[in-house]
Amino acid sequence: MDLPLVVGVDGSEPSLRAVDWAADEAALRRVPLRLVHGCLWERYEGVSPVEDLTEPSSDQVMAEDIVDVAAQRARRRQPDVKVSTEVLPEEPEYALVRESRSAGLLVLGSCGRTGLAEALLGSVCLTVAAHAHCPVIVLRAGQDGRGGAGRHGRIVLGVGDRQEAVRFALREAALRGAEVAAVRAWPCPAHESADRLPADSARLYEQQADRRLQEALREAPEGVPVRRRTVEGHAREVLPSASLDADLLVVGALRKSGHRGLRLGRTAHGVLHHSACPVAVVPEWV
Structure with a gap:
């Protein structure tokens, strides 16, 4: 059923x-x-x-x-x-x-x-x-109340370190006949600023992000178009910008069995407040 x-x-x-x-x-x-x-x-x-x-x-x-x-x-x-x-x-x-x-x-x-x-x-x-x-x-207030296939034919996926949100986004795209725009953010270390980050170090961080992105989407079905992109910055800032021409933004939220209290990470919390399209928060159990 x-x-x-x-x-x-x-x-x-x-x-x-x-x-x-x-x-x-x-x-x-x-x-x-x-x-x-x-x-x-x-x-x-x-x-x-x-x-x-x-x-x-x-x-x-x-x-x-x-x-x-x-x-x-x-x-x-x-x-x-x-x-x-x-x-x-x-x-x-x-x-x-x-x-x-x-x-x-x-x-x-x-x-x-x-x-x-x-x-x-x-x-x-x-x-x-x-x-x-x-x-x-x-x-959120003012967002389009049109569900189903939507009008943009695009789902933005914030790729984290687990697979539940990835699977959900791919299923949604297949159901809607939409493409997935998969985004992996790679913030600079806290002790380094973006304008002073050595070129070799920047490439290393970007390569790591790209490798994680490829691994996360290795099982994407052939019928679902997927565009992969790595972006320097924090996911909570990068993803709302990517949502401007999307029908849905998908992010994961970690859950710990038996753990009480608010269990929204900074990324999910940030996109819920600032996304330009509806947001899907997918539980990811650890």
């Missing part, structure tokens, strides 16, 4: 753009779409729901309206996609991380209803991206 594509919805315009994007993706993948809203209305009411309660609380009604509106929007956009909804009585980040255990992909819009919250991305998005068990797609 194909795992569903899960979307976190909160009634905001960014979350509705995420629904649009996810509906297109679900149609492309031929998987069900599941819309989830986390809401702690019991906390605000001060009591838990009881069986003989004849009228639902206003917060509960609003939560149900949020998922209903999102479901109607998804069905209008992709009538053939099977859509289900659920309102979960808990903090949204906890609900979504748990949902990620049985999802093929989790999609979020930039969290928060204010311009400042959208600019700063939001703690829910960062927490879910850091802890989810499946790949997470985040769309």
Whole structure:
């Protein structure tokens, strides 16, 4: 059975753009779409729901309206996609991380209803991206809500030291009929500045980056066009620039079993805030 594509919805315009994007993706993948809203209305009411309660609380009604509106929007956009909804009585980040255990992909819009919250991305998005068990797609404010094949036919891949993000990007490219622009950044050592780096040393660092890039993509399928590029600089600065004409930017995020706390590295954190296109954060377990 194909795992569903899960979307976190909160009634905001960014979350509705995420629904649009996810509906297109679900149609492309031929998987069900599941819309989830986390809401702690019991906390605000001060009591838990009881069986003989004849009228639902206003917060509960609003939560149900949020998922209903999102479901109607998804069905209008992709009538053939099977859509289900659920309102979960808990903090949204906890609900979504748990949902990620049985999802093929989790999609979020930039969290928060204010311009400042959208600019700063939001703690829910960062927490879910850091802890989810499946790949997470985040769309920031103002980004195109068009999913599926996209309009650029290009996926940017930030090549790190593990393979999970590489495999994900190659699968996405094959699914979409897109090319992969694979980028390996090679920052100068901290004690050397770029303008004073000896030419021989610079070539050594670049050669090492190129070798790692070739190794990471050695199993790329023949039907997927791949362009390889090494760039001097930090990945968190290089990759947002590469995302300007891309449909998706893919990066990995290390996970340590049993380790708690925020598990987003500087690269994933940086591109989530500055990418010009949706970002896929792929868990890489160590």
